[in-house]
Each structure stands twice: as C-alpha cells, then as structure tokens.
Amino acid sequence: MTSSATSRTAVVTGASSGIGAATARRLAAAGYHVFCAARRRDRIDALAAEIGGTPVECDVTSEESVAHLASLVGDRLDVLVNNAGGAFGSAPVGAADADDWRRMYEVNVIGLMQVTRALLPALVASGAGAILNVGSTAGRIAYEGGAGYTAAKHGTQVVSETLRLELWDQPVRVMEIAPGMVKTDEFALVRFEGDRQKADAVYAGVAEPLTAEDIADAITWMVTRPPHVNVDELVIRPRAQAAQHKVHRTADPAETL
Numbered sequence: 001m002t003s004s005a006t007s008r009t010a011v012v013t014g015a016s017s018g019i020g021a022a023t024a025r026r027l028a029a030a031g032y033h034v035f036c037a038a039r040r041r042d043r044i045d046a047l048a049a050e051i052g053g054t055p056v057e058c059d060v061t062s063e064e065s066v067a068h069l070a071s072l073v074g075d076r077l078d079v080l081v082n083n084a085g086g087a088f089g090s091a092p093v094g095a096a097d098a099d100d101w102r103r104m105y106e107v108n109v110i111g112l113m114q115v116t117r118a119l120l121p122a123l124v125a126s127g128a129g130a131i132l133n134v135g136s137t138a139g140r141i142a143y144e145g146g147a148g149y150t151a152a153k154h155g156t157q158v159v160s161e162t163l164r165l166e167l168w169d170q171p172v173r174v175m176e177i178a179p180g181m182v183k184t185d186e187f188a189l190v191r192f193e194g195d196r197q198k199a200d201a202v203y204a205g206v207a208e209p210l211t212a213e214d215i216a217d218a219i220t221w222m223v224t225r226p227p228h229v230n231v232d233e234l235v236i237r238p239r240a241q242a243a244q245h246k247v248h249r250t251a252d253p254a255e256t257l
Helices: 018-029 041-051 063-073 098-125 147-166 187-191 196-203 212-223
Strands: 008-013 032-038 054-057 079-082 129-134 172-179 233-236 241-243
Touching: 008 018, 008 063, 008 098, 018 032, 018 041, 018 079, 018 212, 032 041, 032 063, 041 054, 054 063, 063 098, 079 098, 079 212, 098 129, 098 147, 098 172, 129 147, 129 212, 147 172, 172 212, 212 233
Parallel strands: 008 032, 008 079, 032 054, 079 129, 129 172, 172 233
Antiparallel strands: none
C-alpha cells in the first residue's frame, strides 16, 4: 500500500519490534501513513498490513538500503522517527569487544545520520517536518559496563543538538526522546546475547518499568505539537527509577521475573 499525495506521512526505523513497532501503530492511529522500516521483512510486512502502512526492508547502516527507503518515501515527508539502535555487550573498557563498539556506533550514530541525510530534503519540502531521534538516558550519564553504549547514545544526543543548530532557519523541528528503563521483549536479550537470566535481572523487582507503548505515546505527542513548538529533548523514566543507578526494587525480585 502506498500513501496518497494528501496524507501525512511518517518513517519509523527499527519498526520490527519494541518502541519502533509501538510508535508505528500510534502514528497510524493519529492519521499518518507510516513507512515501517527494518531489516526483518516478515515482521514489517505483518505490521504494515495491520496499520495500513508500507513495509520497507532497510538496514540503516547501508547507504544503498537507505537510498532505497528514500526513493519509496518520495519528495515529501512529515515525520522521521530515528528509532533503530541497540546495545551490544556489557564488558568493561578493559575487556571491550571492538566489534560490539563498532556495531553500536554504526547503528546509533552513522545509521541515524544516513537516514536523516537521505530524507532531509523531503522533510524540508513538507513545510513543517519533524525529526525525532530516540536516544537514551545512557546518552547523559556513564555507568560501569556501559561505555560502548553510552558513547554511542551520547553521539545520538550531540548529533540531535548539532542538527537543530544547522536547521535553525528551515521548517524542520529536531527533537530527542531519552528513555530510561523500558522493558521490551528484545533490548536486554540482544544486549546479553540471548542470556535470558541476565536480561531478566535488569528489570528484576521493578514493578512498573516503562513499556514500548509509553514511549510511543510520548513520541506521538512530541511530533504532533504545533509546528512552532519544538520539544528539544524529553527525558522519560519510570517512577521507580530516580536516576540511572538508583532504582526501587521490591524485596523479592523473583516475584517480577
């Protein structure tokens, strides 16, 4: 299915699961025709069929793949949600895996740049474009075992800030959302290479971590503000997480596993 010339359009990268899939659903409910971009074709086919969007198999780290996405989007785009990202590994710097670090930088920074660069002319052409980058509270504070991911998400933050300065005279808003603890089906599991015990331990004892739907709701609110309103950055955490290192957990963490 393709979008009509008069409908509002949005691109969501990393749309195959978690925050990306939830955001695609929210934006579709808000009246956008959504280009669901991700590497896993079967998942985005199902999602696009569900919401009446367009599935686009896309690897944001590949210039050719991103160029294909841009060709399908066309000359006009209202909203870009740069959600594709991820964390790989949790080793200290002294034992870091350079390949993991490269993967994190490629998807969280280079990929974000490539998609933004390719779609920026269409966003400007809309007359009121919005770029929403999905960062993290990890992009604001360091913690042991997280240097590769925090470095990459600091990159997401700085690219967002720089882009806002560079587009100051253009009809495009640049925003970043920085979620704290969000429990999704895959984020921690991917980070710990499929180790379910380690993944579950991240959320152990936390009665109400944020969900993908919570973040999607906030993203949709941000991009649907009037065109003159720019939400530069929104840091969003569950009530239980006062800071990156200070999380309220129940007396019996096993109850929430």
